[in-house]
Amino acid sequence: MANDSEKMRWCFLDMDGVLVKDKGHIHKIEDMEILPRAIEGLQMLRDSGFRFIIVTNQAGIAKGFFKHEDAHAFNEELARRLVEKGIVIEATYMCPHHPNHTGDCLCRKPGTGMLEEAARSFSIRKENAVLIGDKGSDIEAGKRWGCKTVWIRNSQYPDSGKADVEADDLAEAARVI
Numbered sequence: 526m527a528n529d530s531e532k533m534r535w536c537f538l539d540m541d542g543v544l545v546k547d548k549g550h551i552h553k554i555e556d557m558e559i560l561p562r563a564i565e566g567l568q569m570l571r572d573s574g575f576r577f578i579i580v581t582n583q584a585g586i587a588k589g590f591f592k593h594e595d596a597h598a599f600n601e602e603l604a605r606r607l608v609e610k611g612i613v614i615e616a617t618y619m620c621p622h623h624p625n626h627t628g629d630c631l632c633r634k635p636g637t638g639m640l641e642e643a644a645r646s647f648s649i650r651k652e653n654a655v656l657i658g659d660k661g662s663d664i665e666a667g668k669r670w671g672c673k674t675v676w677i678r679n680s681q682y683p684d685s686g687k688a689d690v691e692a693d694d695l696a697e698a699a700r701v702i
Contacts, residue, residue, distance in 0.1 A: 542659035550585035566695025
């Protein structure tokens with residue numbers, strides 16, 4: 526018999542390009558711009574029973590563009606703004622590595638380290654999870670881990686990585702999931 530946590534539906538969300546406008550190594554709170562229809566999509570997903578975890582590569586830390594503290598402050602402010610709209614982010618997992626600066630790691634997408642850690646912490650079952658991202662590395666991470674994937678079409682990153690579903694934004698993604 527499955528316990529309640531094993532029945533929960535989970536949505537892994539990439540941050541830049543899915544939740545906030547991707548401005549390249551964004552880390553300053555004053556530069557945060559939540560994407561149009563992101564709130565609407567999150568609310569629809571929440572109302573259909575999903576809980577949310579952010580999984581984000583933050584290579585700007587490894588490259589020296591900003592510090593861990595900057596990224597944590599940014600993530601906390603994003604979570605605060607989403608809570609104001611009734612959206613709870615259960616956790617944010619962040620990879621601060623870049624292979625050219627820190628070497629290889631298991632957490633950087635398309636690696637599955639962040640997904641695996643979240644799955645252990647929250648008893649997430651792959652069949653109850655979906656990963657939504659805008660880059661091929663997001664989709665590849667979800668595929669490697671074994672969950673469903675949704676690619677948010679993005680002209681900056683035109684390769685979907687062969688996602689299960691494609692959408693223009695989070696609201697469309699919520700409708701097709």
